[in-house]
Amino acid sequence: MRALFLVSQLFQFIVATNLKLAEFKDCQADLIMYNNSNNVKSICNNVGKTNVYNHAYFVDDIMMPFPKKHLSTSQRLIKMGKYIVSLISPEKTIPKQIQKLDFNYDVVFLFDPSILNDCIFNVIHKKNPNAVCYRFEEGYGSYLKEWGNKIKKRLKIERIIRKITGTVTIDKYIKRYYFFEPDLVLFKPNYELCSIPKLSRNNTFLIDILNSSFDYQPDQNNYIEKYIFFEDGNAYAYGEEEDLEILREIIKEVGADNIKVKIHPRSKNNRFTNLGVSTSSDSGIPWELIQLNCKMDNKVMFAVLSGSVFSSKIYFDDNTKVIFLYKCVSNKSEDAKNSDFEKHINKFIEIFGKNSVFIPTNKNELIEQIKKLKQID
Secondary structure, three states: OEEEEEEOOHHHHHHHHHHHHHHOOOOEEEEEEEOOOOOHHHHHHHHHOOOOOOEEEEEOOOOOOOOOOOOOHHHHHHHHHHHHHHHHOHHHHOOHHHOOOOOOOOEEEEOOOOHHHHHHHHHHHHHOOOOEEEEEOOOHHHHOOOOOHHHHHHHHHHHHHHHHHOOOOHHHHEEEEEEOOHHHOOOOOOOEEEEOOOOOOOOHHHHHHHHHHHOOOHHHOOOOOOEEEEOOHHHHHHOOOHHHHHHHHHHHHHOHHHEEEEOOOOOOOOOOHHHOOEEEOOOOOOHHHHHHOOOOOOOEEEEOOOHHHHHHHHHHOOOOEEEEOHHHOOOOOOHHHOHHHHHHHHHHHHHHOOOOEEOOOOHHHHHHHHHHHHHHO
16 A cells, blocks of 8 residues: 655644554555644654655645745735646646655545645546545544534535536545544544554654654653643733733642743743743644653643643543633633533543543632642642
């Protein structure tokens, strides 16, 4: 079997590589990584020196998903033009970095049917009409919906156009969707839900491959503190300070030496310098890779609404406690009002136990919960 892995986010690369080594070790596979962050080219070059993939290709193209920078008006017009061409002649919009590929693959592994992924699959389908797609998850949001609203609208329009042009929509060829915890999935797709083996700290080969790919030195992140506080995306983006007030209350209870703050990867400023706590930014290193090199058993993780706190259970089966703080803040984000988020938490508790997640409704309840956890110690 010949396979092609399409990766548009750093965590997707971790998931894809774990899946390749665990379930498809003997298949001949190539990797395409899109240039969506500063260190992708280096990662691609590093993994290309290993024997995990036959070839690793770095793609920087206006059509790629999740571009690093916002596109200008002229760039958007160019992208729209290329998109229209891709609906008619997909081979004409293949990025120059991969034009020499023979595209004779049996399986394409990807997260979603982005425009460029759709284009690449169409070229593969012309070579091999029997080619299929296997999806893999890219984080807690994958468990909530099969498709985002924008993709659903695009696919609906494309189905009409592609009937005329003779090209295909990628969603019709998806046969499997790989998750670390399939029982957590809230939707029921028309294809098979499959399990990915957990990320294992005993898998030294996987760890060596990922560490060398990211040029990551495990000793640069020593999470010895029992408590970890995750900066929320809304807090750094909109300048809200309620999370700081809550963190001050937590520090009073557990001590500054016992807590570390995980700064949001896209945050440009450290808002926590005056609190006397240890902080970690690691913007180029996925949180899951840090955890793979650092056991998290018995840690307590605080977050207003960050999905990162789910990962220790979902990907590693670590014995951790999660405390969500979104009911303790007055300005609720849209995610906090999302019924799918509540359903996900309820299902998470159903699978991992009622003591895996705590959601205090105010600061007093939060402090009481921390005191209870301290007594368990």
